[in-house]
Amino acid sequence: MSDKLEEIIVCRCADVSLKEIRDLLDQGITDLDDIKRLTRAGMGQCQGKTCRNLILAEISKKKGIPIQNIQDSRYRPPAIALPLGLLSEEEADEE
Amino acid sequence: MKNKAQVVIIGGGVIGCAIAYELARRNVKDIVLLEQNTLCSGATGRCGAGVRQQWGTEMNLKLSIGSVKRFETLQEELGYEHDIEFEQSGYFMPAYTEKQVEQFKKNIELQRKFGLKVEWLSPLESLEIVPILNTEGLRAATFHQKDGHLNPFHVTFAYAQAAKRLGVNMYTHEEVVSIDVFSDQHFAVYTKQNKLDCNIVINAAGGWSQLVGKMAGVEIPTYSERHQILITEPYEPLFKPMVMSFYHNFYTQQEPNGAVIMGIGDPNEPKGQNMGHSLSFAAKCSRLVCQVLPPLKNTRMIRQWSGLYNMSPDKTPIIGEAPNIKGFYMACGFSGHGFMIAPMTSVLIAQMICNEELAIPEVLTKLDLGRFERGELFMEPSVV
Numbered sequence: 491m492s493d494k495l496e497e498i499i500v501c502r503c504a505d506v507s508l509k510e511i512r513d514l515l516d517q518g519i520t521d522l523d524d525i526k527r528l529t530r531a532g533m534g535q536c537q538g539k540t541c542r543n544l545i546l547a548e549i550s551k552k553k554g555i556p557i558q559n560i561q562d563s564r565y566r567p568p569a570i571a572l573p574l575g576l577l578s579e580e581e582a583d584e585e
Numbered sequence: 586m587k588n589k590a591q592v593v594i595i596g597g598g599v600i601g602c603a604i605a606y607e608l609a610r611r612n613v614k615d616i617v618l619l620e621q622n623t624l625c626s627g628a629t630g631r632c633g634a635g636v637r638q639q640w641g642t643e644m645n646l647k648l649s650i651g652s653v654k655r656f657e658t659l660q661e662e663l664g665y666e667h668d669i670e671f672e673q674s675g676y677f678m679p680a681y682t683e684k685q686v687e688q689f690k691k692n693i694e695l696q697r698k699f700g701l702k703v704e705w706l707s708p709l710e711s712l713e714i715v716p717i718l719n720t721e722g723l724r725a726a727t728f729h730q731k732d733g734h735l736n737p738f739h740v741t742f743a744y745a746q747a748a749k750r751l752g753v754n755m756y757t758h759e760e761v762v763s764i765d766v767f768s769d770q771h772f773a774v775y776t777k778q779n780k781l782d783c784n785i786v787i788n789a790a791g792g793w794s795q796l797v798g799k800m801a802g803v804e805i806p807t808y809s810e811r812h813q814i815l816i817t818e819p820y821e822p823l824f825k826p827m828v829m830s831f832y833h834n835f836y837t838q839q840e841p842n843g844a845v846i847m848g849i850g851d852p853n854e855p856k857g858q859n860m861g862h863s864l865s866f867a868a869k870c871s872r873l874v875c876q877v878l879p880p881l882k883n884t885r886m887i888r889q890w891s892g893l894y895n896m897s898p899d900k901t902p903i904i905g906e907a908p909n910i911k912g913f914y915m916a917c918g919f920s921g922h923g924f925m926i927a928p929m930t931s932v933l934i935a936q937m938i939c940n941e942e943l944a945i946p947e948v949l950t951k952l953d954l955g956r957f958e959r960g961e962l963f964m965e966p967s968v969v
Binding site for chain 2: 521523524527528530533534535537564566567568571572573574575577578579580581
């Protein structure tokens, strides 16, 4: 079974397996932000669209509390990747 | 949580965690670290990750050279299971004005006196180091191979785990809300949920240092300022060193995984704890960086965020004990370069507390809080 966990990829951007996530949870690391910083899951091209909910579900299972009670990490722009050349032309002055 | 400690460290960034480790390895017992959020959730985990030794004063040279030396063996020393990803791929610093050329010449003379092998490059020679550079307007540049970058998350966790193994108690999600000062070396630190009696308080609260100071009645003239940053998708190697332009006020680097990270300083940024992000930053930063490194126009931003510089009036850290309260120490006001000098900073604070001879004795009179009252500001010419 443990071999299988290594093959289950939770974060495709940073290539993080379910085993890595569960190992961290077993070490007592149960903050999504900590898991993100240690594995880079959620910082890649998809911005956590795949892994965020999977990891939250794992934390929820581990801690035995509902997902909505777990501190989510912050959502960051952009929603899709943008070329710097295109951004350079943007005349945005407002926050 | 316990209710008594010898030392309470406020702040779980790289500075706080490194101090915890340095004290614990000197056999100080009963150390508690309090972090309002999670470890490296503040400036450390949001920083550009660069480490440079190209400074213009003896003090900053000593702090940074000592720190780099330590970074070279840190992973091994701390027995950390992951790679802290220290890469000495250099800092490239272009000069665009006569004034910058003069300043860089002075800097390089001092840097070489300290044994650094900093190179002076013509625009043509610069292309060998940064092939995608647009040399328009470039007068000269300096390059130092032994500068570099490393992973701030892993460095902080490495210090934290080593400190925990030595018995340090670290509590996250414990926000300090007030401090009672009973007498010298006798404090009570209150979090929202708990109270801790202690003999020594260390303010390593980064962007919140001035607020922690106020709680203890210590006026610290630091303020916080948002600095924004963005990162692209990973690409094949485009350039190796950190490119840091004081003229354009930006820095950029391609990380080991191929992503390009970049940030600019905004002179109009208001003071405060805002950690939001803006489209205007992404636009301006892209414009400036692509002007100097044109091929980056085709790279794509996937993420932007921000963090707080804890600015001091002379853009130089405050490291030492409060003049009016014995036992209240500060390691704050790093003004955007705390991560890179964390190893030396933590050693100095630990040496002060343990009454050891200081690795850099002049810190006591040059980086203390009292310098602002005495009017003896520290002048570092090489800061963004």
